[in-house]
Structures are given as C-alpha cells and as structure tokens.
Amino acid sequence: MNSTFKKTALLAATLFAGSQLMAQSTDTTTYTKDYVQPFSDGSAFRNWSIGLNGGMLSPWTPFRGKQDFVTPNEQWGYGGYIKYQILPALGFQADFLKGHLQGTTPQQPSNLVRYRTDIKYAVDLSANITLANINWRHNQGLIQPYLTVGGGSIAYAPKLSTNDGRRVQYNSDGRNINQFYIPVGAGLKIGLSRGINLDLGYQVNFMDGDNIDGYTYGGRNDQFSYAHAGLEFALGKSSKPQLANHNPVSSMRTEYLSKTNALSNELAQQRMMNEQLRNDLNTTNANLARLTTDTDGDGVFDLNDKCPNTPTGVKVDGSGCPLPTPVTKVYVTEEDKRVVREAIQNLEFDFGKATIKERSLSSLDRVADILTSKNFSLKLAGHTDNVGSAEGNLKLSKERAESVKQYLVSKGANPSRIEATGYGKTQPIASNATEAGRQKNRRVEFTLY
Known part of the structure; x- marks a missing residue:
C-alpha cells in the first residue's frame, strides 16, 4: 500500500507541476502557423485523435484505500481511445482497457489468501474536459491539464486462491461477470509536436458491484485505479492545429490586434500622404516666390542668380556673379x-x-x-x-x-x-x-x- 500511495502522490505532484508549466510557458507559435480566425467551423481544426497508453492497475484508490483485500498488488494494464473534440475545452472519447487486478490478505479471517481478476475488457464513453488552455497569450497550449468522467461496461473473471493452494473461480461455470462502471480521471497532456501529445493520467473506476475481487465484504461497491502514460496522435492534415490545444481567446486577441495594427498603419500612411501634399504645396509656393525675389538686391532674380548673397554695391554680371576685379600681385620679400x-x-x-x-x-x-x-x-x-x-x-x-x-x-x-x-x-x-x-x-x- 505504501508503494501505491507514493505513486499516487508522485502523480499528483506531476499534475501540479504541469499546471505551473502551463502558466509559465511562452508562446512560440506564429500568426500563420497556429492562428485560426475566430468563430471558424470545425473544418479549420483537427478534431479526431487516437491514443495508446500503458500503466499500473491497482485495487487501491485514494477514496477507499484498503478494500476487501488489505494488500493491493499492482499489475500492468494497457488501453487506448479514440476521441472527437467538439470544443477547445470539451471532447468525447471511447476508451478501452485490459489487464489484471490482484490483492492478498482478506479483511476478515478466511481460508482465502489471494485473488487475481482478469479484466477481459472495459469499454466506456467519457467526456474529456480540457483545463487551462484559455489564456490571453497562447494560440496553442503547451501543456493541457484535463478531467474525464463517463460510464461503460466491464467484463472480468476473478479467481481466488485458498490456504491449501487451490484456485477457485468465482463463477463455477467460468462465465465472465459484466457490470456497469463509472471512470473518473485527471491528467495532463504535453505537446511534443503539432500532432503528438504525451498523455499522463490517473483514473479511478467506480464499480456497480462488490465482486470484482470475487469477495464481498462491508456492503460497499469495489473500486480500482489505473495510472498510465501514453501518446495521443491527432488525425487529419498536419497544417491544421488541434482543436483541443486551440485557444479561441488568443485568436480573438490576435484578430483584434491585427485589425488595430492595420488601422494604425492606414492612418499613418494617410498622415504621410497629407504631409507630402503639404510639402509639395510649400515647395510650389516657394518656387513661385523665387520668380520675383531678389534676396541680395543685385538686380538679378534668385531664380537666375548663380551667385546669391552678393555683398551690397558689388557689380555683377547677368548671372548675378561679381565681375572680376583687377588683381594686384604681391610678392613675398x-x-x-x-x-x-x-x-x-x-x-x-x-x-x-x-x-x-x-x-x-x-x-x-x-x-x-x-x-x-x-x-x-x-x-x-x-x-x-x-x-x-x-x-x-x-x-x-x-x-x-x-x-x-x-x-x-x-x-x-x-x-x-x-x-x-x-x-x-x-x-x-x-x-x-x-x-x-x-x-x-x-x-x-x-x-x-
């Protein structure tokens, strides 16, 4: 039990760390890569995905602790699912699970010492609620915590072992037991690439009966847990983002900023055009003024004056340049x-x-x-x-x-x-x-x- 408790605590710590990473991760997507126009229909996304996982099955759960058998023995299990995402935060998936449950030491004195239940199959339909992928900065979430809840059917065959080494089937005719169960789980998905997610989860399955261990004690329904790790693969065109990872709030923000920037650029261009028109008008007025302006007063209009700013009284030629004056050569003695x-x-x-x-x-x-x-x-x-x-x-x-x-x-x-x-x-x-x-x-x- 101690080892199982440690595994559960480690999984809880992992979930907490994942939520922190989600809050701190930086947006590495680009406008053209993951942006989808707000209110687009489902064809803009990849809605379907499949997942495969494996992990540990245990009769111990955080809600019941010790059950009909005091000592739980963890066993390997495996499963898979196919999921359809309806909204960024909501999807429905069909799950499959197979494996073994095992425990020793019954609660009350008995000639039984062990049970081993072969889970032939467990299939259910559950809702997958994605958390923490709605924020203002990320078009695609890097880490998405989630919750699952659903209902389904499980078929299993428990076998009991006695003190003298005999093995007894719960049903003497060897038939499987079929029952309804409710799976409730939590986990997180880590985006490894645009179409592949690492899936870490923990699931508690609530049975509608008290015989999955082939033993009835205390009048309470049995439970078992499944801690798993696996991969989820998005189906569809790789150019489309996953709907489960998509952040509609960020898309709306991106749309707003892009239109605001476009309007700002348009206004800036209009101001530049107005400024250019003003400069052109000033230039035209200045050119008109030059036709009759003689700034230096030498009798030659500035338009034709090649030597502006001639000192007052200096004689000039037709271009407004001073006439040459005789030069007296001086020698260094x-x-x-x-x-x-x-x-x-x-x-x-x-x-x-x-x-x-x-x-x-x-x-x-x-x-x-x-x-x-x-x-x-x-x-x-x-x-x-x-x-x-x-x-x-x-x-x-x-x-x-x-x-x-x-x-x-x-x-x-x-x-x-x-x-x-x-x-x-x-x-x-x-x-x-x-x-x-x-x-x-x-x-x-x-x-x-």
Missing part, C-alpha cells in the same frame, strides 16, 4: 621672410599646453601686420616630439597651430587665408634621443605665400 623666421624662433608655449608665452607675441604681431597689409596666405603646421602618446601629441600639435591662428586673427588677419594643421610626432626634424633634438621637434612652422 626677403624682409617678409625674415619676420616669419624671427616669429618661428621666438615662438614658445607653456609646457604641455597650447598657451603662447607672452614674450612670443611681439614677433607674431609683426607677422599679423604683413598678413593684413599685403593680404598674404599663411599655413601653420604644428609638430611635437615623441614624448607621450601619438593621439595626445597629434591633438596638442593641432591645438598649438590653432592657437597661433586665433591670435593672428585677433590682430586683424583674414581667417580664410590661414590654414592650421597638426602633425603630432610624425615629422621630426631632429633626433628625439636628445633634449636638444626634442626641443627642435616641438615647433610650429610658418609657410607664407
């Missing part, structure tokens, strides 16, 4: 070069910074005078020694060249004629192995043209 060389020699920065030292500013002032008076162009090239990282040296050399440019601009030089570039440590003019060489490499070169 030796004195100009001397001033630049002196500025290079006197140029000093704070250590590791781009700040020009005060004593270097007078030489830079003379370079600024040349740039403003003669409209020269100047290229500034910053360089460093090899101390520090390449990235840091490149940044410092660029900042020092820019610092010189900003100072010259502040003194009136044309910024468009000054180019500042940093080269870091890539172009040394002396060896970086000595301090004197590194000092020469830390420089900003001036190229006047």
